[in-house]
Amino acid sequence: MTRHRQLLDALFPLVADLTRALPEQERYARLLQALQQLLPADAIALLRLEGDALVPQATLGLSADTLGRRFVVEAHPRLRVLLAAPGAMRFPPDSPLPDPYDGLVDHPAPHLDVHDCMGCALRLERTTWGLLTVDALDAGRFAAEHLEVLEAFAQLAAATVTAAARIEALTRSVQQERTRADALLASGVPRTLLGQSGVMQALREEIALVAASDLTVLITGETGVGKELVAQSVHAASPRAARPLVTVNCAALPETLVESELFGHVRGAFSGAVGDRRGKFEMADGGTLFLDEIGELPLGIQAKLLRVLQGGQLQRVGSDREHRVDVRLLTATNRDLPAEVRAGRFRADLYHRLSVYPLRVPPLRERDQDILLLAGGFLEENRRRMGLRGLRLTAGARAALGRHAWPGNVRELEHQLSRATLKAMQRQATATAAGQRIVSIGDEDLDLATPGADLGIATATPAPEVTTAITLREATDAFQRQLLDRTLRRHGGKLAAAAAELGVDRANLARLLRRLGMR
The missing domain is CATH 1.10.10.60 (Homeodomain-like)
Known part of the structure; x- marks a missing residue:
């Protein structure tokens, strides 16, 4: 009766945890703590099978560096045998197979070799997820009844892993939907790349070509040419269009928080880190990550970004555990990155990794025949925002737009027309009610002769x-x-x-x- 009571006391909190939204590491830690109440073990580990290696997800009684290790199955015969076994099994104390945890058990005893070992594979819907291993430093510590407990407990562990995966997927889906909604609210009516000039037609053809692939794209161009819009167009035309597009302005990130923002952090990693937090890479998993102003990244972060691009794996700040992500990376800059490389401010290896497919966005002065086409789009946005019946340009205003050099490019045109709309409305304030007004923007409203005014x-x-x-x-x-x-x-x-x-x-x-x- 006491044994059954002990079993219930250990398992009841875990059953309750199945419906709770706990951080993955905390859920797994509670699982191992419950198993320790039932078995006389010195060390317990939960390992996940990733390719040809078993990766520790949580450990109890093992040295802290164990979480950073990858146990290649072919190099560890005990782990290979456990994966192939139909259920829980125990190795004889005199087994000649080396134990992967020899020397890793965190114990004050002078000898650290494992002498009693049990394990059980965790299978989810006929797929082997990983292993649950239990070890002791003394031979004969485990008995037949302990093997039965481990067999039963492995089924609860499998349910815990399934619950963690489902809650993780649900959380990720909610975050991705929130990211998409935030992006939609921020952008208002979705914009498209406008332009009938030859350079814009060529750009659209290149976007269509590279979007279908998974190549990394480096978008270059002067300030205000619409690099973010190009990134949105690449994502929208890609197979990942249904997944999130996460945008990060690297220039707006404080240097002390760049790593946490991109890769995430764990609780206690630094002052103010009160909980685990996903980084932008994990938020974009399965979709696209757009790093704007990539030339502003500090050199130290550039090295860590290169590692993620090479292996698809990242570590949150303060954690030894690796997370695998599937992200299509788009970047943009108004800097001359080859010159930055020569000056030692940007890594050459990262530059070559980012510029697999470069896209140059032409400045507005190279596409002057598109100026009035773009102006029409911005005028319609302003008409709708201001509740006007109509908003038009006079012949003088059209001529003035055509003469201007537009050093601030498309963004300058947009802001100039927004200010001109307000000035024209004020100048024509005595006209009919707002909803019925047709406002004409004249060249006097544009005020294009003021240097620097267009950029504020x-x-x-x-x-x-x-x-x-x-x-x-x-x-x-x-x-x-x-x-x-x-x-x-x-x-x-x-x-x-x-x-x-x-x-x-x-x-x-x-x-x-x-x-x-x-x-």
Whole structure:
């Protein structure tokens, strides 16, 4: 009766756990703790079969480094025998087969070789999932009744693994649906690549070609040309279109959190890590990960990214356990990455891994015949947002758009038309009710002559003419203002990119801007 009571006390919490959303590692740890209550074991391990190796998922009584090991089945005959056995089995204490845990048992005794060993394969729907192993340092520790307990317990372990897999799949599905919903809300009405120019037709043909493959794509182009839209188009035309597209702006990530954001972390990995967290790679599993501003990644993270690309495996911050992911990677940059490689700021091996299929997005000045086509799309968005009956361009406005150089590319055109819409509405405020209004945007509403206004960058005060009437310091400051203004406009106001081009530290550049009175 006492034995049955002990069995119930150990198993009841595990049965209750089957319906609870527990972290996978905690679920497995509770499983091993329950088995330890039933068997006189010094070490217990749950191993998952991944290809030709068994990978520890949870251990009890073994050294901490065991979780980081991969036990190749062919190199460990005991594990091979257990996998082939129809049920639980025990090895004789004098078995000549070496034990994979010899030297790994965490015990104060001077001898660490295993002398009594049992194990049972875990099978889910006729598929071998892995092994449950139980070991003791003393010969004769286990008896026939312990083998029966292990056999029965293995069935509960299989149910636990199944529950963990289903809850994991459900959690992942919810996260992926939330990611898709967030992306849809953020983007509003989905946009498509507009353009009838030859360069845009060629780009669309390249997108259709590479989208069908699983090749890594590097999207290059100036700020504001629509690199993210190209990435969305590649994903939408790919076999992974039904899976999530996860986007990460590398330039917006603090350097101390980049690794956690990409690869995830476990509880206690650093201050503030109060629970396990998936990284963007795991969130994109089965789908596509788009890393924008890839040139901003620190060198240390570049090395870890290369490892994931080479093996498809990653480790969360603070964990020795490896996670396998199936992700199609798209990246984008406005930097000259070959030049960054030569300067030592970007790894050459990572560059070659990322640029398997490069896509260059042309600047707007190379596709001037598309300007009015793009303008029409942006005007329709503004008309809908503002509740107008109609929104049109005057002949003067169309001519002004055609004359402008568009250093900020498509993004500049979009923002310029949004501001012009508000100015035109204010200028024509005495017209009929908003829902019935047809607003005309004139060239005076565009105000395209203001340098830097299109990118929202504060233009430096005009440099004083260099004459003998000013000091050297004043002339130097004037030159610096002009240089910084041009560089910041070229990089869309991004300090990190501007600092890299100028060869200065980002913090020093920020201090210089403040001293010169520039935002």
